[in-house]
Amino acid sequence: MSRIGKKPVELPSGVTASVSGQTVEVKGPKGSRSFTATDDVSITVEDNLVRIDPRGKSKRARQQWGMSRTQVANLVKGVTEGFKKELEIQGVGYRAQMQGTTLKLNLGLSHDVDFVAPEGVTVTAPKQTEIVVEGIDQQLVGQVAANIRAWRAPEPYKGKGIRYKDEYIFRKEGKKK
Known part of the structure; x- marks a missing residue:
């Protein structure tokens, strides 16, 4: 179980996230950025949290789980603080x-x-x-x-x-x- 992947990414005030397919787009005060995840993970946005979950129990799905969560967290940090x-x-x-x-x-x-x-x-x-x-x-x-x-x-x-x-x-x- 990924310690990093199971933590949801919190969206601070003034930041919005939208998911279309496997692409996450994050908009904030400094601009907007997007990230396209692989098919090994599923991404959902609920309230002010972005959750990433693996699809299946394969090694690749578990690898992409933590990496995708970190990429989304970096998008959020980039559009807020830079x-x-x-x-x-x-x-x-x-x-x-x-x-x-x-x-x-x-x-x-x-x-x-x-x-x-x-x-x-x-x-x-x-x-x-x-x-x-x-x-x-x-x-x-x-x-x-x-x-x-x-x-x-x-x-x-x-x-x-x-x-x-x-x-x-x-x-x-x-x-x-």
Whole structure:
């Protein structure tokens, strides 16, 4: 029995959910998102609760049960609070700044990197060494943050590069004489 799957997803005030077939659409103050579940689960909306139940006792149905419940919970969180990833830049001369909707990164390369965020995600640089990625789609926010980090991932000797705010970089000792 799935511990996650058997909990219903509660809809806060101002959020509505509708089911048509296997598609759940959630509308809230920040926008609307939808998720299409597999045929292994059944989805029902009662009052302000969304319930997901497995169809049958197969292993796949039980796997999809917990995953589908988590996806619906993420839709609800996205349209109410939104998702946020914070990055920080470390290194001499490394900086980020916004020019309109373009993020301009100076990362010690022979050229500046211009990063245009996709639709549905907002990228801001409150300080020269901080980048904040926000949006209602958790997967898209994480992917954009990973793409920005990939331009200069932190290296283990000096720790220079772009890292997540809470990321720990294992440091190595340099050469010895």
